[in-house]
Each structure stands twice: as C-alpha cells, then as structure tokens.
Amino acid sequence: MNFHIMTLFPDMVREGLHTSITGRAAAKGLLSIEAVNIRDYAFNKHQSVDDYPYGGGAGMLMQAEPVYQTYQAIMEKIAYETAGDGAGCEEPEQKKVRVVYLSPQGRTFDQKMAEEFAKEEDLILLCGHYEGIDERVLEEIVTDYVSIGDYVLTGGELPAMVMVDAISRLVPGVLHNDVSAEFESFQDNLLEYPQYSRPEVWHEKKVPEVLMSGHHANIEKWRREQSVIRTAKRRPDLLWKAELTEKEKELVKEYLPEKETWKSQ
Numbered sequence: 549m550n551f552h553i554m555t556l557f558p559d560m561v562r563e564g565l566h567t568s569i570t571g572r573a574a575a576k577g578l579l580s581i582e583a584v585n586i587r588d589y590a591f592n593k594h595q596s597v598d599d600y601p602y603g604g605g606a607g608m609l610m611q612a613e614p615v616y617q618t619y620q621a622i623m624e625k626i627a628y629e630t631a632g633d634g635a636g637c638e639e640p641e642q643k644k645v646r647v648v649y650l651s652p653q654g655r656t657f658d659q660k661m662a663e664e665f666a667k668e669e670d671l672i673l674l675c676g677h678y679e680g681i682d683e684r685v686l687e688e689i690v691t692d693y694v695s696i697g698d699y700v701l702t703g704g705e706l707p708a709m710v711m712v713d714a715i716s717r718l719v720p721g722v723l724h725n726d727v728s729a730e731f732e733s734f735q736d737n738l739l740e741y742p743q744y745s746r747p748e749v750w751h752e753k754k755v756p757e758v759l760m761s762g763h764h765a766n767i768e769k770w771r772r773e774q775s776v777i778r779t780a781k782r783r784p785d786l787l788w789k790a791e792l793t794e795k796e797k798e799l800v801k802e803y804l805p806e807k808e809t810w811k812s813q
C-alpha cells in the first residue's frame with residue numbers, strides 16, 4: 549500500500565513513520581510512505597504558501613494553488629507507477645484515489661474506517677496548518693474528511709501519522725501473519741481480555757489459574773468473559789453493537805457502571 553502525505557512538515561512525518569513497525573514494513577517494500585512538501589510547489593520566489601483570509605479574521609490560510617500542484621504531482625506519479633515501465637503510448641486511465649483531509653470537522657476515525665482504507669492501493673493524506681486551507685481546492689480534490697477526535701491540534705501531521713499507523717498494521721505481512729486471526733480490541737465491539745507473562749507471581753499478584761491449566765476451551769471461555777466484563781466497565785458505549793448471548797447480557801448488568809443501563813437495539 550502506498551501512502552502519499554501532503555504536508556508542510558515532511559521531516560516530522562518521515563521520521564515518525566520510518567521508525568518501528570511501519571518503518572520496517574516500508575524497508576521491506578510492503579508499504580511506501582512518501583511525505584511531499586507542499587512548499588516545493590509554492591509559486592512565488594519566497595516559497596510562501598499562506599495568505600490572509602478574505603473577509604478578515606485571525607490567522608492565515610493555506611492557499612489553493614500549492615496544494616493543488618502537490619496533488620497533481622502525486623497523481624502523475626501514481627499514474628506513471630500504475631502504468632509500469634513498459635507502458636505503451638496510450639494515455640493511462642486516471643485511477644480514482646481517495647484524498648483524506650485531516651480536520652476536526654471530519655468523521656471520527658475508528659477501526660472500521662481503518663479496515664476500509666486498508667483496501668486501497670494508494671491513499672493521499674492532506675495535512676492542514678494555520679487556520680485551514682482555501683475551501684475551493686478542498687472542494688476539488690478531497691473525497692473524505694477525517695478527524696481523530698474532538699480536540700483541535702496545530703496541524704494534520706499527527707492525525708495523518710495516526711491513520712497511517714492504524715491502517716498499516718492491517719496490511720498483510722506488516723504484523724506477524726498469525727496476528728490477524730487473534731483477538732484484538734474492537735473486534736466484535738469488545739475490548740481485549742487481560743494478558744499476563746512471567747513471572748507467575750509479581751507484587752504478590754498471581755496469574756489467573758485458568759491460564760496455567762493448559763485447558764484451551766476453558767481459557768477461551770475465560771477470555772471471552774473477561775472481554776465482556778472489561779467492555780462493560782470501561783466502554784459500555786460499545787456494548788450495544790456487540791453480539792452477546794443472553795447469559796453475557798446478564799453478566800454485563802453486574803458490571804455496568806452506575807447510571808448505565810442495558811441498551812438493546
């Protein structure tokens with residue numbers, strides 16, 4: 549999968565994402581993470597990319613043209629790489645590529661969205677700065693508005709990095725191959741069960757007996773129960789989307805924080 553990140557701070561994005569698991573996956577060729585500097589597409593000699601907003605108001609806006617030129621350059625690169633080296637003379641058909649603008653005004657990013665974006669071959673992420681971007685270029689190129697939560701950051705770089713990280717780990721081969729089959733938080737709208745490693749006793753706390761038993765069916769049962777209990781205690785808002793048995797619904801009632809009641813669809 550190829551990520552193309554449009555940003556005024558390419559080093560921040562490169563350094564952040566070419567480390568750890570995403571960095572290793574990029575080195576192996578499973579991902580490509582390209583940070584493109586919007587300033588390289590400034591059309592004046594000072595390389596400025598911002599200007600005052602019409603109608604007045606605080607701060608500066610990113611101008612439409614440098615953003616558009618950056619987008620065009622990325623699209624040309626994608627078209628060229630899709631056509632391959634030995635392409636014929638015909639104009640290749642323009643591929644549809646999703647362009648995500650990171651903004652607190654967007655739809656809130658979640659695991660389901662990460663799964664959906666992971667199906668794309670190319671994904672363009674546009675990071676805003678200052679007070680935002682001229683609306684006209686957003687209308688022309690953006691397909692998805694995405695927020696990472698209801699708070700305001702200084703720019704879209706950290707949100708873009710959050711998205712790349714969450715999406716990358718779903719790309720086959722990026723994590724150990726068996727991981728996708730394992731249980732993760734948010735799978736079935738339940739949080740992950742508690743986990744323990746050596747030593748068997750730590751600060752006088754013992755690892756739950758069932759995990760030492762080697763009895764796989766009992767371990768599975770215990771883990772499922774712990775997931776349900778943990779979700780009831782920590783994220784009761786997720787439970788109404790989870791598929792629970794009647795017995796589990798009874799269990800939930802014991803653990804829901806006060807004021808929460810069981811909501812069925």
Ligand code: ADE
Nearest residue numbers: 650651652695696701707
């Ligand atoms: N840019 C500034 N704040 C943001 C947020 N919460 N999510 C996505 N992009 C942003």
